[in-house]
Amino acid sequence: MLKNWLKAFRLRTLPLSFSCILVGNFLAYGNNFRWSILWLSLATTLFLQILSNLANDLGDAQKGTDNHERIGPARAIQSGKISMAKMKKAVVIFSILSFFSGSLLLFTAFGTEAAVQLLIFFLLGFGAIGAAIFYTVGKKPYGYRALGDVFVLIFFGWVGVLGSYYLQAQTFFTLLVFPATSIGLLAVGVLNMNNIRDFSSDKNAGKVTLPIVLGLQAAKRYHIVVLVTSLVLFGIFLFLEYPKPYLAVLLIFLVLIPNIKKLLSYTDSAKLDPELKRIALTTFAIALTFSVFSILFKH
Secondary structure, three states: OHHHHHHHHOHHHHHHHHHHHHHHHHHOOOOOOOHHHHHHHHHHHHHHHHHHHHHHHHHHHHHOOOOOOOOOOOOHHHHOOOOHHHHHHHHHHHHHHHHHHHHHHHHHHHOOOOHHHHHHHHHHHHHHHHHHHOOOOOOOOHHHEOOHHHHHHHHHHHHHHHHHHHHHHOOOOHHHHHHHHHHHHHHHHHHHHHHHHOHHHHHHHOOEOHHHHHOHHHHHHHHHHHHHHHHHHHHHHHHHHOOHHHHHHHHHHHHHHHHHHHHHHOOOHHHHHHHHHHHHHHHHHHHHHHHHHHHHHOO
């Protein structure tokens, strides 16, 4: 039973969700940095990502999107290993865990007197929980209305990076938008590759994703623009704000060249599945390398 739940948690998705947290926290390294905030941020992200995965499993099962046409790992409800009733309970449990972990994070960061900051971040927290659930759950899930890319950019980019930075430093500066958008776009690249892979099954199931709106060829061009823009934004930020050694981080983006080549030449959608992992792990490698450099060079 535990094995089935671990598969349903889809822990392989964690490196991507952790990436924005690492970048946001280590942008603030040396500026009132606290390790406790980093660990609590990662714990909260862990609960939110599992919540998102479970809710996705539930929502797609309810709508019949998970069927024999679907490519990729079998879902828990689809395979019959976890009942829909148990999945609903698990969604509630991880919503509660996300709330309590997030609350502890916010009170650790702000104390009890920063009422305005607490209110804003509590609202963002409720937004993150809602976004995790209603991607596929509900009568009008935004993931079925070609809005997934927008929400991924917001929560895996702007909220994840900028929010993490503010929890540490409790301040902003304008250029932070560059790395936040860069990391968010890499997450968008994962979603877009996923949606291109599932183009036929999603279309037959009535799920409207951006590739279905744009068409496959335009979705491929969009994918290239997303990845290149991510590289350019991160490069500009590092060039303007950090010592030259940090520019080595940009070399990791070269790992994505085979991803683009595979996308442009594939004939079997199933062969795109490993490319999701390539983008996710590349994003994590970028975030981890940046974090290590921040510690070594103490910018």
